[in-house]
Amino acid sequence: MKDNIKIPYFPGCTLKTTAKNFEISAIEAGKKIGIEMVELPKWNCCGVVSSLTSDDLMKHMAPIRNFVHAEEMGEQGLVNDKRMLILCSMCFNTMKSSNKRVKGNSEDMKSINDFMYLEKDYEGTVDVVHYFELMKEIGFDKIAEKITKPLKDLKIASYYGCMLLRPKDIAIDDTEAPTIIEDFVSSVGAEPIAWDAMSRCCGSYHTVNNTDIVVNLAKGIIENARKSGAEAIITSCPLCAFNLDNRQKLILEKDPNFKTMPVFYFTQLLAIALGLEEEFIGLDGNYIDPRPLLKEKNLI
Amino acid sequence: MPKKIKLTDNGAEFLKQIEKLSGETITMCDQCGTCSGGCPFVEEMDIMPSQIMRMTMLGQMEVLDSKTMWICASCFTCTVRCPRLLDVSKVSEALRQTKLRQAIDNINIDDISKEEAEELPSIAVVSAFRKFTS
Amino acid sequence: MSDTQEMVNVYIMGESYMVPDGSTIIMAFEYAGFQLKKGVGCREGYCGACATVYREKGDYKLKGGLGCQTVVTDEMYIAQIPFVPAEKPIYDIDDLQPDTSTFMELYPSVFRCVSCNTCTKACPQDIQVMDYVQAIIKGDIAGAADISFDCIRCGLCALRCPAEIVQFNVATLAQRLYGKYLSPKNEQLNIRVKEVEEGKYDEEIKNMKNMEDRALKDLYFNREIKIS
Structure with missing residues (x-):
């Protein structure tokens, strides 16, 4: 096992705009647990949702283009791990799906490579890995050893959402009974609660033009978390985070008795537990202010 | 005596088209309803995911006028639970694409x-x- | 000399014409007898008015270029694109903010980019067009302004884009936002403007206005330039 994993990192567009706290906490926490994230020198938006039709190759072009850049990083010796690290659940799912598709279909691979004649061919040597998977490889017990500020008494609802668990060939853990996020929660000293809504959809992109759907689903998820004893929810998806966190504003407009709940990126908890400075946790970016809860637990 | 259902020519062509676009053998669907039972969006839909499968199977092109395919957000809950290993989210996508490819945005x-x-x-x-x- | 001039055959909008070898596409049009009122401008590759689409012998690719900069080849098919009727919303730059949300509101089509890079392939200025579209999605407006700097608004990118993005107008907005909000401000400029307003240079200008041509030229060519 390498002491320090130096790996190509694909951020995705939202980690550069509204989810900067997700990125900064992941990068800085990564340094403490042996993950050195090297951002792809050039990358483009993955397209967020994977194309599901049999013939729509155009939409797979964006992910494949990013893999070409990851291969180049490997060839140039900029990294010691040739996989591609992804934080955002949707990027992870989309990139992994497209990768799987072209790796399993040489004709599709050729069509896309032919179209991208200005760039080098994609050879199919890159695998996608999620931050959770990388932590599991390092060992949650090893990570627990590095924790300086255990998140004692903090009850956390581990929100998987859709994209980390489905479809089965993309999933980072068992589709119906996953434990990887709970294992992570335990490793930072917090208490993972058991709940029903862990992989229920948040409403996804309906947040653009059908907020009612999102309000209903997000409310149901948050209330389920509260009923199950959670004090906060964690996620690895900037779209889930937006729907569960920012959309609480709309939930409150509809139901003034609704009790809000903080929503964290999982890396923010990791950063707190590793004793990182506030600037690397980025609590200003959270819509529902998590500081009262963290103060109550003596964590900030 | 069981009656044999015969699809119209247009209906058969429609089914063939959706099967090709989705890559799914829609006629394999047993109509067990697991997809509709697990769908987190089912309350927002006018017809259920299992009904989409049934209508497509019968070549009923009115399925394209339903809201359901637009409400489906590809969360893949049905995908992982179908006992026939069919991917209903791919069928939804194929229906959406059928409409979108006529240059009709939603x-x-x-x-x-x-x-x-x-x-x-x-x-x-x-x-x-x-x-x-x- | 004219009888030794090599000629090549080109197809202008499908019809065959013999034109002198070495002509640019604009010269070929005019040699063939077309009088161009639109689709031609500076003839120096700066203005972007003469976008052209052509295909060379034996090639299946349609290529984009500037008519005044692209030299014809034998059996080339050519057409002019005098105008691109692209979306161009009206905005007040003072009401905007230099981030992604401005583009979401004014040019939402930017978010339809599928990263196919067709725009980059079409660009006669060799700009990485897709990269600046992507920079906007990532919130890097300064980057978008920088990458698109050489854009001359010929519109070929927009014509080829499968996502119907109007890259060249998007670039203009990115550059304007950069100029207004993001570029480093030069304090010296304010000082100098104030000096001008206070009349510090009035006397000098007045003297220059009364100078003979020759003396003015001498003054100009012998000026001292301080580069710090």
Whole structure:
């Protein structure tokens, strides 16, 4: 096992705009647990949702283009791990799906490579890995050893959402009974609660033009978390985070008795537990202010 | 005596088209209803996911007028639970694409107001446009 | 000399014409007898008015270029694109903010980019067009302004884009936002403007206005330039 994993990192567009706290906490926490994230020198938006039709190759072009850049990083010796690290659940799912598709279909691979004649061919040597998977490889017990500020008494609802668990060939853990996020929660000293809504959809992109759907689903998820004893929810998806966190504003407009709940990126908890400075946790970016809860637990 | 259902020529062509686009053998569907039972969006839909399968199987092109395929957000809950290993989310996508490929968008992209634009993350807008525009 | 001039055959909008070898596409049009009122401008590759689409012998690719900069080849097919009726919303730059949300509101089509890079392939200025569209999605407006700097608004990118993005107008907005909000401000400029307003240079200008041509030229060519 390498002491320090130096790996190509694909951020995705939202980690550069509204989810900067997700990125900064992941990068800085990564340094403490042996993950050195090297951002792809050039990358483009993955397209967020994977194309599901049999013939729509155009939409797979964006992910494949990013893999070409990851291969180049490997060839140039900029990294010691040739996989591609992804934080955002949707990027992870989309990139992994497209990768799987072209790796399993040489004709599709050729069509896309032919179209991208200005760039080098994609050879199919890159695998996608999620931050959770990388932590599991390092060992949650090893990570627990590095924790300086255990998140004692903090009850956390581990929100998987859709994209980390489905479809089965993309999933980072068992589709119906996953434990990887709970294992992570335990490793930072917090208490993972058991709940029903862990992989229920948040409403996804309906947040653009059908907020009612999102309000209903997000409310149901948050209330389920509260009923199950959670004090906060964690996620690895900037779209889930937006729907569960920012959309609480709309939930409150509809139901003034609704009790809000903080929503964290999982890396923010990791950063707190590793004793990182506030600037690397980025609590200003959270819509529902998590500081009262963290103060109550003596964590900030 | 069981009656044999015969599809119209247009209906048969429609079924063939959706099967080709989705890559799924829709006629394998048993109508067990597991997809509808697990669908987190089912309350928002006018017809259920299992009904989409049934209508497509019978070549009923009116299925394209239903809201259901637009409400489906490809969360893949049905995908992982189908006892026949069919992927209903791919069928939804094929139905959406059938409409979109006639250059009929399901969202007006200019409708995003300044206030909404200041709030919405890129991830939401990109995915909505991918699913709702041709 | 004219009888030794090599000629090549080109197809202008499908019809065959013999034109002198070495002509640019604009010269070929005019040699063939077309009088161009639109679709031609500076003839120096700066203005972007003469976008052209052509295909060379034996090639299946349609290529984009500037008519005044692209030299014809034998059996080339050519057409002019005098105008691109692209979306161009009206905005007040003072009401905007230099971030992604501005584009979401004014040019939402940017978020339809599928990263196919067709725009980059079409660009006669060799700009990485897709990269600046992507920079906007990532919120890097300064980057978008920088990458698109050489854009001359010929519109070929927009014509080829499968996502119907109007890259060249998007670039204009990115550059304007950069200029207004993001570029480093030069304090010296304010000082100098104030000096001008206070009349510090009035006397000098007045003297220059009364100078003979020759003396003015001498003054100009012998000026001292301080580069710090």
